[in-house]
Amino acid sequence: xxxxxxxxxxxxxxxxxxxxxxxxxxxxxxxxxxxxxxxxxxxxxxxxxxxxxxxxxxxxxxxxxxxxxxxxxxxxxxxxxxxxxxxxxxxxxxxxxxxxxxxxxxxxxxxxxxxxxxxxxxxxxxxxxxxxxxxxxxxxxxxxxxxxxxxxxxxxxxxxxxxxxxxxxxxxxxxxxxxxxxxxxxxxxxxxxxxxxxxxxxxxxxxxxxxxxxxxxxxxxxxxxxxxxxxxxxxxxxxxxxxxxxxxxxxxxxxxxxxxxxxxxx
Amino acid sequence: xxxxxxxxxxxxxxxxxxxxxxxxxxxxxxxxxxxxxxxxxxxxxxxxxxxxxxxxxxxxxxxxxxxxxxxxxxxxxxxxxxxxxxxxxxxxxxxxxxxxxxxxxxxxxxxxxxxxxxxxxxxxxxxxxxxxxxxxxxxxxxxxxxxxxxxxxxxxxxxxxxxxxxxxxxxxxxxxxxxxxxxxxxxxxxxxxxxxxxxxxxxxxxxxxxxxxxxxxxxxxxxxxxxxxxxxxxxxxxxxxxxxxxxxxxxxxxxxxx
Numbered sequence: 001x002x003x004x005x006x007x008x009x010x011x012x013x014x015x016x017x018x019x020x021x022x023x024x025x026x027x028x029x030x031x032x033x034x035x036x037x038x039x040x041x042x043x044x045x046x047x048x049x050x051x052x053x054x055x056x057x058x059x060x061x062x063x064x065x066x067x068x069x070x071x072x073x074x075x076x077x078x079x080x081x082x083x084x085x086x087x088x089x090x091x092x093x094x095x096x097x098x099x100x101x102x103x104x105x106x107x108x109x110x111x112x113x114x115x116x117x118x119x120x121x122x123x124x125x126x127x128x129x130x131x132x133x134x135x136x137x138x139x140x141x142x143x144x145x146x147x148x149x150x151x152x153x154x155x156x157x158x159x160x161x162x163x164x165x166x167x168x169x170x171x172x173x174x175x176x177x178x179x180x181x182x183x184x185x186x187x188x189x190x191x192x193x194x195x196x197x198x199x200x201x202x203x204x205x206x207x208x209x210x211x212x213x214x215x216x217x218x219x220x221x222x223x224x225x226x227x228x229x230x231x232x233x234x235x236x237x238x239x240x241x242x243x244x245x246x247x248x249x250x251x252x253x254x255x256x257x258x259x260x261x262x263x264x265x266x
Numbered sequence: 267x268x269x270x271x272x273x274x275x276x277x278x279x280x281x282x283x284x285x286x287x288x289x290x291x292x293x294x295x296x297x298x299x300x301x302x303x304x305x306x307x308x309x310x311x312x313x314x315x316x317x318x319x320x321x322x323x324x325x326x327x328x329x330x331x332x333x334x335x336x337x338x339x340x341x342x343x344x345x346x347x348x349x350x351x352x353x354x355x356x357x358x359x360x361x362x363x364x365x366x367x368x369x370x371x372x373x374x375x376x377x378x379x380x381x382x383x384x385x386x387x388x389x390x391x392x393x394x395x396x397x398x399x400x401x402x403x404x405x406x407x408x409x410x411x412x413x414x415x416x417x418x419x420x421x422x423x424x425x426x427x428x429x430x431x432x433x434x435x436x437x438x439x440x441x442x443x444x445x446x447x448x449x450x451x452x453x454x455x456x457x458x459x460x461x462x463x464x465x466x467x468x469x470x471x472x473x474x475x476x477x478x479x480x481x482x483x484x485x486x487x488x489x490x491x492x493x494x495x496x497x498x499x500x501x502x503x504x505x506x507x508x509x510x511x512x513x514x515x516x517x518x519x520x521x522x523x524x
Binding site for chain 1: 300384385388389390392393394395396397398399400404
């Protein structure tokens with residue numbers, strides 16, 4: 001009985017979260033009938049989704065279903081074959097080089113591997129976007145920002161280390177710090193917990209939530225780690241074979257009629 | 267039975283188109299604001315200073331060996347006194363720039379191809395691009411310009427050391443004073459020998475930098491593609507050097523020696 005009540009409470013919370021996410025804020029990313037093929041392989045078949053301001057949207061799906069391709073279209077790394085990919089009201093595919101650069105400054109992208117620049121120290125990695133994109137010149141100001149950001153991710157001690165000296169979890173944290181130092185309005189996480197142990201995965205997931213609170217970002221988190229999805233998601237989209245097959249809060253999807261959707265939560 | 271496929275022309279044209287597009291990206295980014303001067307200096311150091319020893323030793327041995335090989339033949343004709351001039355002219359006009367460029371193709375082009383290839387595979391270039399930074403300006407422009415500047419300098423240095431090597435070679439088979447040897451060596455040279463050689467080296471340097479960057483920047487796939495990028499950078503750069511040399515020799519004979 002008590003368990004049923006708890007489940008119902010969780011379900012209600014989940015529904016409330018979904019509703020609040022749907023109603024809160026403006027739409028910052030909108031995909032409509034997005035299609036993308038590589039040669040004869042159709043990766044995205046018909047993708048429709050919206051991300052609202054302040055929302056944490058998790059995209060769940062097996063490897064190779066097209067999750068990363070979808071977020072790469074959002075930052076103009078890949079151009080869709082058909083459909084609309086609209087970010088902050090701008091159609092990404094039609095943007096000029098300068099407009100795309102301006103748009104990218106508002107979007108943070110955390111790569112699966114962290115993608116730290118191997119030839120630079122952690123300090124230089126974080127300073128790189130500040131000097132190259134923000135064109136900041138004052139070294140003291142840059143150092144203050146770098147140190148502040150490293151403190152946020154709990155890795156101030158690693159400031160003068162090379163990426164090769166860092167563990168996988170540390171690389172992801174530094175990657176996150178390097179992305180957030182630009183104060184993006186949208187964060188795109190490409191499998192942030194893949195390859196990490198459960199404890200570090202949980203730490204990264206919690207860090208995503210903390211950073212979202214602190215920097216008020218809207219996020220899309222691509223993952224197949226259900227623990228990460230449960231911690232971070234306001235809303236979950238389940239992707240399979242190039243289309244979204246389900247949408248809802250975590251507890252809704254856990255009890256979905258679709259066997260494939262349920263299988264993610266087992 | 268497996269069918270033998272005919273060469274795909276569309277792929278060849280696609281490759282040419284990609285190279286033209288890469289070249290136009292390079293040219294556009296040279297003149298864009300925010301030129302990476304510090305990175306250019308770092309690349310000049312990496313490419314120039316780090317190849318200094320290898321190129322120096324090669325240049326010295328080149329002159330040394332040429333002299334030792336030539337003396338017995340020249341002795342037959344009683345023309346040993348022409349050896350210093352022969353070594354200096356052949357090294358400066360042809361052998362020096364080509365050998366040093368091929369050496370740099372092996373060392374520098376493969377290094378650039380592997381470095382940019384691994385950056386591409388580990389998504390570092392994508393991360394730069396997505397952050398709003400300009401990876402072409404930071405990675406490509408600096409490396410190509412550094413190669414274009416450093417290869418001629420290395421080549422001139424190797425030429426000088428080859429003449430020194432020739433002096434040591436002459437002193438193994440008999441005694442020649444330094445003054446006499448270098449007088450003979452420089453007397454045989456004209457400005458028309460040095461200038462085309464340096465200009466040729468500039469193009470060799472550009473080819474090494476361009477091919478290394480193009481192969482590395484466009485590698486895709488797993489770690490295997492890093493090796494492929496490095497390997498094909500060396501092969502393509504070497505081929506370009508030979509082709510450019512053939513063109514340069516032809517142009518020099520038309521415009522300088524005629």
